[in-house]
Amino acid sequence: MSAPSANRIPVHDVDATKKRIHPRFTDGFYQRIRLFSMYFLLALFLILPWIKYDGRQAIWFDVPSQHYYIFGLTLFPQDFFFIAAFFMIAAFTLFMVTVYAGRVWCGYACPQTIWVHLFQHVEKWVIGDRNKRIKFDIEPNSASKIAKKLLIYFIWFLMALITASTFVSYVAGTKFIYGSWQTLGGFPIPDWPTWIWVSMFIFTFATYANAAYMREFMCIHICPYGRFQSVMFDKDTLIVSYNYNRGEPRGARKKGTHPDNLGDCVECTMCVQVCPTGIDIRDGLQVECIQCAACLDACNEIMDKVGYPRGLIRYTTERQLVEKEKSRYLRPKLFAYLLLLTVLISVVAYSLIERVPLQIDVRGDRNQLSSTNTEGQIVNSYVIKVTNKTQKSNDYVLTITAPKGFNLMTRFKSIPLDAGESYDMPVSIAADPKVITQSETPITFNVDSKDGSYHASKTNVFTSQITK
Ligand code: SF4
Ligand code: SF4
Structure with a gap:
């Protein structure tokens, strides 16, 4: 990293108010x-x-x-997975971008x-x-x-x-x-x-x-991303940096000259004046730097004016600047993030494609699940909750998949539901004791849209033990 200057300008000396940047x-x-x-x-x-x-x-x-x-x-709230996955994808994308391009999010978005x-x-x-x-x-x-x-x-x-x-x-x-x-x-x-x-x-x-x-107090003292970003930085992360060896010793000079005892920094303080967080990039990488590159653009303009090459402040990496080596753009950390993102996005995409916008939930009647009717049949009662997760009204039909002799008893021929609407429907299943071969018989409740587009099902049990 570029070494800080011994006779640097204190950050706020260029701001006469010493309060506000x-x-x-x-x-x-x-x-x-x-x-x-x-x-x-x-x-x-x-x-x-x-x-x-x-x-x-x-x-x-x-x-x-x-x-x-x-x-x-x-x-719906039940689809919390998608909301959580969206935030995870956003977070890992941010981490990956930070590893590669530093605090580009802070400066640009x-x-x-x-x-x-x-x-x-x-x-x-x-x-x-x-x-x-x-x-x-x-x-x-x-x-x-x-x-x-x-x-x-x-x-x-x-x-x-x-x-x-x-x-x-x-x-x-x-x-x-x-x-x-x-x-x-x-x-x-x-x-x-x-x-x-x-x-x-x-x-x-x-x-x-x-x-x-x-303002900058938020970025410097409160924002957690600003704090933990340094953990994600490595020697190949892009940073806005001052070329200390080229710039020092800094000093003012006559226009069109370049005294031998001075570096390329003409000490115009323009890089400090444009900085939204009020720091001096010549002091090296600082946690306050949001990488907005305003100092870079300002310094390039000065270099053009004094006739020196651009890039005294530039986007570079620690490996390039300090170790004089080529930056490594393809590195394991990036591949790890890419792999993780690919898996996450694939899972979300698959779940979205497979997602049926129709939901059925089955609850046994808590008060009295099993009873006998006047015909001597055993009756189980349930509450079926059907949710239309589409954006259109639709009619739904309820059926059951069960052994022969088990009959669905409901007064609803169909369930008309508006977009996003749910309905709790009480239903019963009756079966003659002769056809019941086990104490708990699995019953599958099916709900289908009348136009045949959507189907959902849920399995519950039919119990033959009479509850009082
Ligand atoms: S803008 Fe460039 S030349 Fe001017 S003080 Fe900053 S680093 Fe030096
Ligand atoms: S102006 Fe330069 S030092 Fe200041 S926040 Fe932007 S990039 Fe960082």
Whole structure:
């Protein structure tokens, strides 16, 4: 790893406020990729709840009714496996990407980074670039300063509110969040239940507090991923790094010159000024670095200006930088993650393909499972729960597979169920004692959709022991 400089600039000396980091916004190859990634993900987050599929919200985690819709797929609490598997796949993908490309998630895709970036842009739009923002922080209050602050707070609040309503609409549905109104004292206000008001308050507050005040504190001190990522790093992980041997001794110089006693770092501090976490990349790899590559782009711009080759700060690996060896891109750790992901994704894909969107559960009547009827037959009672897991209404028919002489007794010819609906149906099975050959006879309950598309079954037992 690059050695830290002996006469380095203390991190916050470049920030006159010593309280708040006001990064300078920079442009460059990696910043353009970052912006594309950030705005693409942001647009996805905002647009997805408005997309319809088959007449309803395509992605809708309808917690109150416990139906989770993802386009053509409806999941129920019983399908917890898929939800757990999804999180495992996401986690292992993140681990694999981290082993290969370091904290690329933090710099290019993390919601915290995206929202902080947006909130800082509001400050830039209202106050101006970095120097103006630093001056603004320390100047005494005036009417103009208060007006600007109020404008910033108002825009931040609106952004937090939009974030919260989008977030909650994934759970409550856009139709309900934006379409339910009532009048209170002559003013229209949303007609929401308490849990939505509470959720809106929590998400608005959390977004505002995180993006307006917590900012890099969240990444440095709270986010667990930032803490344990170093465990995943190896000598071949991509990191943004300063080439210490090339840059040192650093120092200012006349334009167009390169004094023999100095390295390539012209001590412009631009790499520190653009850093959103306020660190100096020249001090080596630090836990605060979210690998956003802003310092890399800023330094390349400086190198272009002074006529030195680019890459004083660059994406590299420890093996390349310190051991002067070629990085190994194909390594056992990556293959292990790939193998694990392939197995997980295959299992989920197979389970999804095999999944029947129809469920049957059978419970014996707890009060009196077995009794005799007026004809002397032994009768067992059950409650059959049928769940239509499709996204369409359907009619279902119940039958049994049982030895000859066992008869299903039900008043239901068919069970009409709406999409996602369940129904508990009491049924009985009667059998003449002569046909019963064992104390517990297995009975299979079958449920089939009338159109013949779906079939599900469950086996229970018929007991011949009379319960009182
Ligand atoms: S931007 Fe480059 S040249 Fe300027 S201080 Fe940082 S490392 Fe040195
Ligand atoms: S040191 Fe460079 S890559 Fe790391 S957070 Fe700061 S600007 Fe981004």
